[in-house]
Amino acid sequence: MNPDPETVDPIITESDFQKFREFFYRKTGIQFDSSKRYFVDKRLVERIAATGTGSFRGYFMLLRFQVNGDELQALTNLMTVNETYFFREEYQFQCLVGSLLPEIVARKTDRRPIRIWVMPSSSGEEPYSIAIYLLERWVGIHHWDVEIIASDIDTRILAQARQGLYSQRSVQYLPPDYLKRYFKRRAEGYQISDDLRQSVEFTRVNLSERADTRNYRDFDVIFCRNLLIYFDDVSRKTATETFYDALLPGGFICLGHSESMSRSSSLYKVRKFTNAIVYQRPLETP
Template sequence: MSPTSDSPPTSRLGDSVKPEADSANIRISAEDFQKFREFFYRKTGIQFDASKRYFVDKRLVERIEATSSGNFRSYFTMLRFQASGEEVQALTNLMTVNETYFFREEYQFRCLVDSLLPEIVARKLDRRPIRIWAIPSSSGEEPYSIAIYLLENWPGIHEWDVEIIASDIDTRILARARQGLYSTRSVQHLPSRYLHQYFKRKADGYQICDDLRQSVEFTRVNLTERADTRGYRDFDVIFCRNLLIYFDDVSRKTATETFYDALRPGGFVCLGHSESMSRSSSLYKIRKFPEAIVYQRPLETS
């Protein structure tokens, strides 16, 4: 899907002439909130509960103003029926939260190097590349962290080709990830040697080096849309951390089934520390390694 346009849509159902939006007069009723949350859930699998009401209302008003829709009813009609889907993407970009930093939950990277990769390599008789999928990519800290950690800590990096694919539903955040510019806060947990070796100092922060930026492929994916994920196959490891907590049981089940299809037999899924697949799927084998608990697609048996 293309990034959103700067100009408002020119064709909408409903009134042919819209009043100028005034944020002081735009109201989102409880009924409006319910209609929107059901629509957004169908589109993304993300469900907003009542505690998120202020967050959702504020962003809806922002898009109503940006599109000169005037009120929620006109905006929601346009949102549902706009053929290009550009406004759905613009709103999705605004609604998704992308808070992360380099080397977050580093113990899982240790698990990757010390426990997962030795098993994966031992099974690989065809020398096909090791494939890692990071979803959501957010602004790129996680996939770049994986790349740096492998370069620094895995001797096999000199013997094996590694492909890192990073995906997100937010097109705006993907553009930031490809650019690889980060604030001092994002890199605060990195040793200074890493900053010198893998980053370029910029006036407003740090930029990941060209070699690393070219080593990660960023793609736009909606995890709950089968059409989006159909081409994602043959992965050895999937990192999906702190996304499933925003899903309900139905969306969570869809996501875990998608990961199962995307993994090679024996492949692993790493979730966030507060997440679990136990309730949403019985497809996986729970593996308790010294560094972390992960979920494995069972090996095929003859």
Template sequence: MRDEIDAGGTDEIGLTEANYAAFEEFFYRKTGISFDVSKRYFVRKRIARRMQATGHDRFRSYFSFMRLEPSQDEFQALVNEMTVNETYFFREEHQFRCLVDTILPEIASRRPNAPLTIWSMPCATGEEPYSIALYLLEHWKGLPDHDVTLLASDIDTSVLNAARNGYFSERSLHYLPAALRVRHFRPAKNGKHRINYDIRDVVEFAKVNLLSPPARFRQGDIDVVFCRNLLIYFDQQAQRRAVENIAEALRPGGYVLLGHSESMSRISDLFAVRRFAEGIVYQKPHEDR
């Protein structure tokens, strides 16, 4: 069985070069995510999986069904198949230290006792926003003086449901200190661990496409955005749109933390580079600058 599309030809599900190009264009327009040539095998396998699940044996039939379905449930199912959601607690922990040791004290000095909002995206199955919650609880002395809202979003509805349920594997908890496991998790079935309700309750999860965020994420009232390892899936045009939407979401003086392989400076001049002891952070200018 062939796994690749022959040049100028087709494969056993009817995915011609022209059809593949049409799919790429459609998926990019809807999500901002583009796939290079190296991802073609990955994309084809996931399309074939959704075709089998929906009873379509030819790509053109499936493509028409997926685009025209009024509920768009199948498009969402395809998005869920295409997104990668592997993460773990306290990933790139230096950024959480930066949050509690430097960023939040700076904000608190400008706005004492003011409410604070932190947005984590893409949140996948919840490890990142719950890590933020745990880090604030365990390490930020200013927490009792501030009403903190934790927002978490993803484009994948299946991982959002998993995040709300709060069950995690041993692999997800590998870097979590043992004392925190005891305090904040309970053993569950099938070797899973469930984070305590008091932590689950403080995170608000929502489906958000960063290229067209809902009104809640365009109010300019967010103080810190964690947007790690998302922009690498966008081309330059989509990256600029995403960064503009992040800037719109943030208060003046708000902060953005990116993944270690990402750089805001290559995308936009809307943010200033801040170099802290714990790493590089990007800041939206204050209104008076």
């Protein structure tokens, strides 16, 4: 039987914290500063108890040398924050429909689908919001196939996203007719329709692992909102270069309202539209 947290050696020294922080950063690109000590320590103690390793030293050995990486994934799931809701920062969806997609389809020379990548997916509110917005607000949806791929490093949250079951808080900003049209009322909350759940592909991706991202290519639009704020300058630069490679020439990336490419990369062109500022991979010169 695994011990309770109360029976675990609770001492995590400053040296332990630094060792863990550097290891976790190398593996995920996420860096915790000293202000996050309580958050990190609490979750480490929880996993030390769950694994029966008894102390930070034993647990850290497991993290470093476990071949299948299951415990690192379990800890990553616990360490990542996944709080969002439907139609969050709606102005970017307005920009997508009113400005980005018309520009994209105007230069498409074939009938390949429009491809949208959402990273991180969190519990699914953002990719499903995009699907709903396209169905309700974009006339081109009747003429173009759209592929929405949503990715996250957290396997637990991906399972939740695929299930598509949400609380009243998550759907509070949806128009009532959208809620009626695209959701079914359940005892546990609101479940998104089968058709919408099948319209989004959810995948596990670690942006810090080249093997995870090398096959993500030819996207027209990327939504990466409120992720880069958890990265330091080096990891942020790596992530923006990964997104650059994933975009088609002329493709767009939308960041969170408090994020900017100015400190991360000079690869992108800043585009100021009526609803939002977005970043564009420049069109290649013939």
